[in-house]
Amino acid sequence: MDQKKIGLFLKDLRKEKGITQEELAQLLGVSSRSVSRWETGSNMPDISLLSAIADYYDVDVREIIDGERKSGMNEEIKEVADKMADYAGTEKGSLFKWVRIISLIGTMFLTLAVVFQCIEYEPNIFRFGAVVLSFLGLVAFAITTLYANGILEKLAEKKHFATVVRVIVIMLIAISVKFIVINALVIGLAFFEASQPYDKKSGIDNYDKEYLLEEYGSDLDTGLFIFPNDGQNAVSVEYESALKTGMFDTDGYIFLSATYEDDEFKKEVERLSEISCTVFESKHEDSDYHIGIIIYDTESYKFPAYVASDGYSSVYEYALIDNDNKRIIYVLLSYPNIANDEAETVQKDYLKKDLNAYDLKNGSTLERFSIYSFGFSKGIWSEYSPEDEGRETSGNPR
Structure with a gap:
């Protein structure tokens, strides 16, 4: 079947009728663009239209398909063509x-x-x-x-x-x-x-809790309540940190290991055991609130631990209690990559027994607990920020 030949034939028939493409399109209920495509041979009329076109031009359907005039079509063939057109129209x-x-x-x-x-x-x-x-x-x-x-x-x-x-x-x-x-x-x-490289610091002289809160607290969703304000009450202190703030998060770690005398050790453990954080649904004191109480964990670590954040927003914050040496290790990890030893100063005793527990992407069963944030029934999130530290109604340790 030669579509270009058919197109030229249809064009000649239309000219013989003395009508435009727009007029023919209106008669057949199609667009003028469709008529134009028929006549250029880029497209063919739908089978349901062949009989109507043949009747209008007073030609045989076979003549349209062949693209040239032939002898007259008998009534039987015309009837079959009409029925085919009706059937095709209904099915379509x-x-x-x-x-x-x-x-x-x-x-x-x-x-x-x-x-x-x-x-x-x-x-x-x-x-x-x-x-x-x-x-x-x-x-x-x-x-x-x-x-x-x-x-x-x-x-x-x-x-x-x-x-x-x-x-x-x-x-x-x-x-x-x-x-x-x-x-x-x-x-x-x-x-x-x-x-970019991490901002690495070491030595107790470089430990500045106020600076850490101001620079990283809001991004890490932490008030650093576990960490002491300074190391003055300790006999000896070791400090290491490596932090880097990106567009969407802060990566890195903070380790503070402090050894105390007996009395100071007991006081510090008692302080840790009583830490809690009150988070309100809004800044109004009469709004709904939630009190997050620190978790005491004796199973996940090599030392008993007071946990403030366990994977929430990929942040881990806890204090490990080394009773034998009257030592407390304060730890904060953000997006830890422990398996690859990304943190050069990471000491295995400071981490969970199962290091895979830090990999939240591979089926970790952590509850992602945090005392700093809470999801209310209305879906409103209220998170601790350094600006709230001075308020009695939000973000303060008990």
Whole structure:
């Protein structure tokens, strides 16, 4: 079957009738673009339209298919062609009904998926790829839906439709470029910051709790309640820290090992055992609140431990009690990479017996406990921050 030959034949028939493509399209209930495609041979009329076109041009259906005039068609063949056209129209209508319904539902689902991804979006190369692919899928599905429902052809008839489409495409390209540039900058900055060295400090002279709270407390969701204000009450103190703040989190560790006399040791253990944090739903004192009480753990570590945070926001904060040596080891870990010995000064006795427990991504059963944060029934999160330290109503140890 020669489509170009058929197209030229249809064009000649139309000219013989003395009508335009728009007039023929109106008579057949299609768009003028469809008529144009028939006559250029880039597309063929639907089988359900062949009989109507043949009747209008007063030719045989076989002549249209062959692209040239032949002898007259008998009534039997014409009747068969009409029935085939009716059957094809009925079948097509039934099929397209479900296609239209499914395409509309799919478009709505994809739209919601893109909206939800944008609402909860955080700069990440995989999330960025997911948003882009979802958006492209939405565009493809939307075009298919418009076509299946006949809306696209009707819009194409509008004089200014092409201009509007061009403007929309240019706007989408501009938005996409901006989106890509911003994400590229964010990801590039994240890689740059990840490559930066840790701020390492050692020696008790470099231990400054006030500075640690101001610089890292809010990001780590911690009040450092476990850590002493200084090392004056201890006989000997060892201090090591390595911290690095990125765009989204702070990585690193703090270790403070202090040995006490008997009385001071008992006082410090008692202080640790009574630590709690009151977190309010809002800044108002009469709002709902939750009191987080420190956990005493005798199983997970090589020493008994008072735990303030156990994996919440990937932060671990605890104090290990070495009764034999009257020593207390204060520990804070943020996004620990213990398996790879990322922390050069990490001592195994200071960590959990099972080092895999720090790997929250590989099936850890930790409850991710924290005395500093709590999720209320209304879904409002209230977290400790250094600004709250002076208030009696929030973020203070008991």
